Amino acid sequence: MLHQLKIWSAVVLIAVLTCTPLAVANGDPMTITKFTQDSVITDQHLINDCNGEEVVLNGTMHFELTTGIDADGDRTLYDLDSTTRLLGEGMTTHVRYVSVDKIHQHDVTHGGQSSNTRSSTKFRLVAQGPVPDLISRVTMHTVINRNGTILVQRENEKISCR
Amino acid sequence: MFHSSKLVAVLGTLLLAAAASAQNQPTTYIYDAYVDNQTTVNTCSAGENVNLNGTIRFSYQVTTDSTGNHFVIKAASNLTGVGQTTGVNYTAVESNEYDSDTMDSSKDMTVELKSDLTPQGATPSMTLVQDLHITADTNGSITAEVVSNDTSCGGAN
Numbered sequence: 520m521l522h523q524l525k526i527w528s529a530v531v532l533i534a535v536l537t538c539t540p541l542a543v544a545n546g547d548p549m550t551i552t553k554f555t556q557d558s559v560i561t562d563q564h565l566i567n568d569c570n571g572e573e574v575v576l577n578g579t580m581h582f583e584l585t586t587g588i589d590a591d592g593d594r595t596l597y598d599l600d601s602t603t604r605l606l607g608e609g610m611t612t613h614v615r616y617v618s619v620d621k622i623h624q625h626d627v628t629h630g631g632q633s634s635n636t637r638s639s640t641k642f643r644l645v646a647q648g649p650v651p652d653l654i655s656r657v658t659m660h661t662v663i664n665r666n667g668t669i670l671v672q673r674e675n676e677k678i679s680c681r
Numbered sequence: 682m683f684h685s686s687k688l689v690a691v692l693g694t695l696l697l698a699a700a701a702s703a704q705n706q707p708t709t710y711i712y713d714a715y716v717d718n719q720t721t722v723n724t725c726s727a728g729e730n731v732n733l734n735g736t737i738r739f740s741y742q743v744t745t746d747s748t749g750n751h752f753v754i755k756a757a758s759n760l761t762g763v764g765q766t767t768g769v770n771y772t773a774v775e776s777n778e779y780d781s782d783t784m785d786s787s788k789d790m791t792v793e794l795k796s797d798l799t800p801q802g803a804t805p806s807m808t809l810v811q812d813l814h815i816t817a818d819t820n821g822s823i824t825a826e827v828v829s830n831d832t833s834c835g836g837a838n
Contacts, residue, residue, distance in 0.1 A: 621833070623812065625791035628783060637780040641795050643808065658778075 547594060549587035554667040556582045560605065569651050569680035572612060574644075578605035582669055597626045597634040597663050601671070607644055607653075616644040616653060624661065633664040637674070651680040707742040710821045714739065716760055721830035723764065723798070725807040731771055733809075735760035737794070739825045741817050749784040750819055756794050758811070770801040773809045787818035791828065798832060808833040 563576040580603050587596035600623050607616035620642035626634040637660045644653040657676040663669050714737045720730050741754040755778045762771035775796030781788050791814045798809040812829040816822075 621810075623791070623793055625814075626781070627789040629785050632784055635782045636790065636792075637778070638792050639777045639779070640793065641775075641808075 547589045549589045549594075549596065551585060551587050552667065554582070554584040554586070556584075556669065558582075560603075565653070565655075565676075565678050567609065567651075567653055567680055568678060570612075572614075573610040574607045574616060574653065575610060576605045576607045576616075576644075578603065578618075580604075580671070584663065584667060584669060586663075586665060586667065588665065592631060593629055595628050595631065595634075595665055597624075597628070599624050599661070599663065599669070603642070605644065609650070612650065614650045615647045617647075618642055618644045622659065626663075631665060633662055635662050637661075654679050707744050708821065709740050709742050710817075710823055712739045712823045712825055713737070714825050714827065716758075716827060719827060719830055721762075721798070721809060721832055723807060724832050725834035729764045729766035731762040731764050731798070733760050733762045733773070733830060735773075737811075737813070737825070737827065739815065739823060741823060743817070743819050745819065749782060750786065752781045752783070752788045752817060754779045754781075754788075754815060754817060756792075756813055756815075756825075758794060758796055760796075760809075762798065764800075771798050772801075773798045779815070787816065789816045791815070795833075 558580045560576065560578045560580060565574050565576065566572070567574055580601060583600045585596075585598040588594070600621065603618070603620045605616070605618040607618075608614070609616075622638075622640060624636065624638060626636055628634055637658050639656065639658045641654060641656045644655065646652050655676055655678055658674040660672040660674050661669065716733050716735050716737060719733045721733060723729050723731055736759055738757045738759075739754060741752060743753070744751045755776060757776035758773055760773040762773065763769070764771065773796040775794060777792075777794050779790065779792045781790060791812055794811045794813055796809050798807045810831045810833050811827050813825060814828050815825045
């Protein structure tokens with residue numbers, strides 16, 4: 520079943536952990552900056568296509584972003600770790616689902632460009648008891664700019680139970 | 682440090698650059714990376730090392746318009762594994778797509794390929810998470826390697 524679920528996590532990173540001038544990555548002196556951000560996922564609905572049950576998800580997304588900019592500002596590194604923690608509940612059976620999903624991505628751009636990528640991925644919502652797990656296949660569209668702003672959009676999500 | 686994963690070398694072969702068939706169809710470039718006795722650990726149940734073998738096929742297209750270059754890279758794995766303690770056979774078959782829109786003429790990215798690592802005769806309950814370092818350019822050159830192999834247990838970790 521095709522289930523369109525779009526979650527915009529449009530966040531301005533509020534926590535700048537460290538800024539290290541002239542760190543070196545691949546022989547290129549760079550200014551390294553680390554950011555963190557947490558956002559909340561509230562009442563996302565999807566359908567378990569095995570039994571037609573509606574499942575409601577709540578949880579959090581945690582981002583750890585490292586950017587590196589070289590001395591002349593031409594080369595920018597983006598290194599993003601995101602952790603999504605979800606708890607779900609079946610609206611009919613009240614079965615509970617749990618998922619902890621981690622994604623790492625690393626991108627290099629030139630000329631001060633943002634990182635603009637799409638990655639397809641899958642994650643598993645583990646069901647309590649004998650109910651089948653739910654498998655989500657989704658495209659994550661991620662745009663990150665040099666000041667640490669992250670935009671994440673979940674696109675074309677497909678849910679199955681096998 | 683930007684990239685802490687250990688580097689696991691793979692052998693690769695640039696197989697072909699398929700000719701554009703007709704009328705503005707972008708060329709598809711194909712590259713096979715061979716996974717040769719790379720190890721991951723089943724952290725979900727048996728706690729054993731699993732030796733992986735097989736291929737990951739990378740194919741990509743790049744198109745250019747007024748907004749820049751658009752890279753579309755696909756990775757398709759076809760792997761088998763053998764548990765070093767139990768002797769259990771595993772399989773992992775998956776394909777993912779990674780796109781990037783950029784003004785750059787080359788792309789340097791590290792992405793994840795997640796696949797079910799399925800023990801023989803059992804229901805998949807474990808995910809093989811492979812970090813793939815990919816470079817590609819507008820001229821059809823591509824390099825790719827597996828830089829790490831880890832497992833994830835879904836909601837259990």
